[in-house]
Amino acid sequence: MSLFQYRLSELHNMLHAGQTSVSELTEESLSAIARLDDKVNAFLTLNEDGARADARTLDDKLASGVSRGLLFGLPAGIKDNIVTKGLRTTCASRFLDNYQPIYDATVAAKLRQADAVTIGKLNMDEFAMGGSNENSAYGAVRNPWDLERVPGGSSGGSAAAVAAGEVFFALGSDTGGSIRQPASYCGVVGLKPTYGLVSRYGLVAFASSLDQIGPLTRTVEDSAYVLQAIAGYDAQDSTSAKVDIPDYLSALTGDIKGLRIAVPKEYLGEGVDASVRETVLSALKVLEDLGAVWEEVSLPHTEYAVATYYLLASSEASSNLARFDGVRYGVRVDEGGGLLDLYLNSRSRGFGPEVKRRIMLGTYALSSGYYDAYYLKAQKVRTLIKQDFDEVFKKYDVVIGPTAPTTAFKLGSQTEDPLTMYLNDILTIPVNLAGIPAVSIPCGFAEGLPVGLQIIGKEFDESTVLRVAHAYEQHTDYHKQRPQL
């Protein structure tokens, strides 16, 4: 029987009871990767020797009874835009093909402190820009449920690795839905925490005001475990929030009697596949049976979210990616033409098409004469989008809808048309603009492909989001179904 059938808490207990060992878990993960990753392409860099050495150290720790961390012995994958000291970090870009970080991101250090084992670095859209994982310089990730389909992006490697049973959990990052949308397409649990709850120190910045790191896991309980280990104030991130971190596990009571759910009519309207809508309505029925009540509401500025997001995210990206100049790290293309040519050549060869497109859009939106019309306007609309949520949360505990308008689409089917691709994120983007938390959990299948249910909460109210997700999960078995690979 595979160890991948167990929850993190069960594995934790099994380790303590001597029924398995960290080395055994690590070998199970490594052998799954050896068996499956040719098909899935979730991994960019394996930490084979490092993981084995860490596993031995942890097994010794266990034997000698030294205090043990929250994620003790659990093999994890980390999205490749999170820097890991001494372990190659590429952002799935040619630009950083040989980049060796000289420090750990705060979340990487926290995983280490919690005694997790880092198995390797996971594939993604280049610099986290994309909704399908087809923008990786190292080839697309494939959806474990159907290898001809995308896993979603940009944390597609993280979602696919968890879905395929290659790692016991993974970290991703979510700028406009990049944890939740691939979680939805791959049938796993993906949590985007409140902006500022998890430190971004060491996350290669895409759009700094939107980016947030979060867990991809197989169950909601696992998600709570990982969040517990990575949340918290970090002085090294000036946007980190000084808030008390609750006990997320104690929130998983299974009780949602009297819970008030808002269902935005914009989230079930035009553009959302009928099969996705039906699946989400069935999920709401389950929550109703558990004692929750739901009502239709309106988030009137939803239709403006995608335009707002692409202007803001691209503007921030153009600024953040200015640091890639071929001087201090990364690719350098020097053809003898002087410093400006070195910048031009290095950037032009180092970045892929989607990254260039967004740098161009952002540079334009920030350029003289257009700043007010695009960037400033978008920041004002962002305020209206946030106010929509504030209004609804006065009366309701959570907002629920689909995570994505469709199930996973075929590889290559949308690559020619960036705008259509951008519209896939219409249901996840408003959450990032408002800075609030949301989780995607499996809620059924449409034509054999997973459908994700999105549960959105008030800022720093991850506990309620997880409580609702957990209650639903306890009464369904979609999260237990696995792709046949």
Added chain:
Amino acid sequence: MSITVKDVQHVAGLARLQLSPEEEAMITEQMNAILQYAEKLSGLDTEGVQPTTHVLHVSNVMREDVVKESLSLEEALLNAPEEEDGQFKVPAVLE
């Protein structure tokens, strides 16, 4: 309003990107489509709306100005494409 290949060339210069003629044509077309879509924001009345500068209610973040250990020379230069005498090497800027 639509942007032209010439606008794209200007923006590429600002962004320190050298685009091939094919890339220029493609990006002009795609940027026009995206900006045309973004035009929908202009129809929205935002008179008196404050722009979001930060989603949380944080103001300036200060820390004590204390000396801490910094990176060693070796670490700082570990990923340097070219280095010489403990410094990043770039093409000559002054003739």
